[in-house]
Amino acid sequence: MTTVTSALTTHALTRQFGGLVAVADVSLTIDRGEIHGLIGPNGAGKTTLLNLLSGTIPPTKGDIFLFGQRITGRPPHEIARQGLLRTFQIPRFFGQLSVRDNLLVAGYALNPGWSHRRRVERAEALIHLTTLERVASLPAKQLSGGQQALLQIATCLMSERAQVYLLDEPFAGVNPLIKDIIMRLIREENRARGVTFVIVSHEMAVIRQLTHRVTVMGGGRIIAQGTLDEIARNDLVIRSYLGSSVKELV
Amino acid sequence: MRLQQRIWYVALVAAAVGVAAAIPWRASDYFVHVSVSVLYYVILASSWNLLAGYTGPFSLAHHAFAAFGGYTAALLVLRLAVPSIAAILVAAMLTAGVGLVLGFATLRMRAIYLAIATWAFAETFRLVIVAAYPITRGSVGLIVPPLFATRDPRPYYWIFLALSLLTLGAIWLLIRSRYGLYLQAVRDDEVRAESLGIDTTRWKIFGFALSSLLAGVAGACYGFYVSVLSPETIEFYEMGKIIVMVIIGGIGTFFGPVLGALIVQGLSEYFREFGQLRMLFFGVAVIILMRTYRQGSVALIRQLWARFYPPAKRLALRLRASQRAN
Numbered sequence: 307m308t309t310v311t312s313a314l315t316t317h318a319l320t321r322q323f324g325g326l327v328a329v330a331d332v333s334l335t336i337d338r339g340e341i342h343g344l345i346g347p348n349g350a351g352k353t354t355l356l357n358l359l360s361g362t363i364p365p366t367k368g369d370i371f372l373f374g375q376r377i378t379g380r381p382p383h384e385i386a387r388q389g390l391l392r393t394f395q396i397p398r399f400f401g402q403l404s405v406r407d408n409l410l411v412a413g414y415a416l417n418p419g420w421s422h423r424r425r426v427e428r429a430e431a432l433i434h435l436t437t438l439e440r441v442a443s444l445p446a447k448q449l450s451g452g453q454q455a456l457l458q459i460a461t462c463l464m465s466e467r468a469q470v471y472l473l474d475e476p477f478a479g480v481n482p483l484i485k486d487i488i489m490r491l492i493r494e495e496n497r498a499r500g501v502t503f504v505i506v507s508h509e510m511a512v513i514r515q516l517t518h519r520v521t522v523m524g525g526g527r528i529i530a531q532g533t534l535d536e537i538a539r540n541d542l543v544i545r546s547y548l549g550s551s552v553k554e555l556v
Numbered sequence: 557m558r559l560q561q562r563i564w565y566v567a568l569v570a571a572a573v574g575v576a577a578a579i580p581w582r583a584s585d586y587f588v589h590v591s592v593s594v595l596y597y598v599i600l601a602s603s604w605n606l607l608a609g610y611t612g613p614f615s616l617a618h619h620a621f622a623a624f625g626g627y628t629a630a631l632l633v634l635r636l637a638v639p640s641i642a643a644i645l646v647a648a649m650l651t652a653g654v655g656l657v658l659g660f661a662t663l664r665m666r667a668i669y670l671a672i673a674t675w676a677f678a679e680t681f682r683l684v685i686v687a688a689y690p691i692t693r694g695s696v697g698l699i700v701p702p703l704f705a706t707r708d709p710r711p712y713y714w715i716f717l718a719l720s721l722l723t724l725g726a727i728w729l730l731i732r733s734r735y736g737l738y739l740q741a742v743r744d745d746e747v748r749a750e751s752l753g754i755d756t757t758r759w760k761i762f763g764f765a766l767s768s769l770l771a772g773v774a775g776a777c778y779g780f781y782v783s784v785l786s787p788e789t790i791e792f793y794e795m796g797k798i799i800v801m802v803i804i805g806g807i808g809t810f811f812g813p814v815l816g817a818l819i820v821q822g823l824s825e826y827f828r829e830f831g832q833l834r835m836l837f838f839g840v841a842v843i844i845l846m847r848t849y850r851q852g853s854v855a856l857i858r859q860l861w862a863r864f865y866p867p868a869k870r871l872a873l874r875l876r877a878s879q880r881a882n
């Protein structure tokens with residue numbers, strides 16, 4: 307069984323696509339209140355792992371526990387209501403709804419008990435924070451790619467109860483200024499409410515600034531785990547993924 | 557919405573309803589008769605729009621649901637001597653049940669497969685009606701006893717006016733509530749909706765069941781009005797008509813199907829002597845609209861209005877902003 311100090315635990319998690327094993331035998335523990343980086347080369351299985359953790363696709367084998375409760379095979383909306391929210395590498399949102407309604411619908415679904423006023427205030431605060439004021443009344447499909455990425459994160463932040471966030475390349479195409487704002491927000495949520503984050507990113511600077519621990523995936527497996535400094539010294543990691551760039555960064 | 561605006565709005569709607577309710581006193585029997593069919597299609601088009609326009613599934617079985625309601629109610633009255641009102645209610649419930657099952661069966665299907673599956677369902681239902689001659693009198697048609705002793709269309713007109721107002725009122729409230737937002741979220745991106753805690757299965761099936769229920773009520777009542785049911789109403793032509801109405805009016809808009817039913821059914825009656833050619837005309841109109849103005853005539857009117865009457869633009873913006881201040 308799992309200990310209560312872990313936010314997410316997987317046992318021998320495996321996902322096959324036909325003959326391809328995208329996630330192979332991954333046993334992972336993410337601590338409660340941790341900001342965890344997930345890195346690895348293209349096709350390493352990072353997105354597939356997030357899809358498994360959030361219930362978006364079922365595993366071929368293995369088990370997933372959220373705060374000690376088995377969630378393997380549960381539908382995504384139940385997992386979301388249990389406090390695990392995610393973003394997608396290619397932003398997903400409700401294209402014909404306005405930006406504001408995108409936030410409100412998440413507010414309704416994730417905090418059913420809130421007053422209308424509270425929901426609206428939260429939505430407006432997030433619109434302000436993500437600098438989406440000017441487009442708040444437009445259909446979300448009219449946003450730019452970076453704005454869509456921001457909307458995705460803002461939508462998740464409509465929940466004040468979520469305890470775990472899985473963010474897949476959250477800063478791709480986002481302006482550095484807003485990136486800083488969001489990174490501050492992530493740290494703030496983490497410090498104030500003890501929210502756990504799993505962040506997939508190819509940007510070592512982001513990983514270094516935000517994360518406590520890092521998992522490196524390659525070919526569907528975990529090839530290293532530890533602080534960024536530790537994995538930067540790992541020969542296997544350097545050979546298979548990071549090359550020399552990480553040494554320069556760390 | 558500001559109080560003054562709201563009063564204007566309510567007054568406008570009340571006036572429109574008042575005029576609509578008063579029509580039978582001045583109009584000819586023929587005009588009233590055509591109006592009944594327009595109101596019937598207002599319900600069918602609006603309820604199909606609730607499913608295809610607000611929830612997503614592009615079902616091709618809506619006409620079959622209306623016919624299912626019609627046959628069920630008629631058979632209950634004819635074979636089991638159930639009182640008409642009770643028959644209509646039971647038929648509506650059963651139609652909702654069938655819609656629920658069809659919604660469940662097509663749950664994971666992509667758009668094109670869902671369209672094919674629902675079309676196959678409608679066609680199967682039509683063949684069953686034709687084949688079950690001893691019960692349904694097949695292609696000969698089933699004679700349905702009228703609701704009233706008179707041949708005057710006026711009582712039916714008021715019934716259908718009340719039904720369409722109820723339908724429109726229910727849809728209006730629904731799409732402005734949180735549940736309406738859930739439906740639209742499911743339509744726009746199911747995967748995202750699921751990942752934000754929305755039970756997409758439930759809402760899709762709800763959309764199917766509710767739209768079928770409305771079609772079932774309309775079909776049941778219309779059967780008593782036209783007094784003969786035939787499998788012809790389950791032919792694809794009928795579904796095509798509903799689609800054309802919604803697209804010409806504006807899919808995914810509230811007033812679109814109302815306007816579309818009025819235009820298409822009105823013109824259909826006016827050009828009756830052209831027969832099936834009328835559908836060709838509407839088909840061309842749909843193609844032109846799809847290529848030029850996909851949001852349909854409601855959006856077109858809104859834009860023209862805003863262009864030639866500037867205050868309307870401000871009003872429209874304000875309306876939009878306040879729509880969900882519930």
Ligand SMILES: Nc1ncnc2c1ncn2[C@@H]1O[C@H](COP(=O)(O)OP(=O)(O)OP(=O)(O)O)[C@@H](O)[C@H]1O
Pocket residue numbers: 323326327328346347348349350351352353354355395
């Ligand atoms: N739905 C799918 N069907 C078939 N194969 C898939 C599917 N999803 C992922 N894969 C395969 O699984 C492997 C891992 O893909 P995944 O998207 O998890 O990689 P990733 O680590 O997120 O890569 P990137 O950094 O490019 O986003 C890839 O080889 C991919 O082709």
Ligand SMILES: [Mg+2]
Pocket residue numbers: 352353354395474
């Ligand atoms: Mg990926």
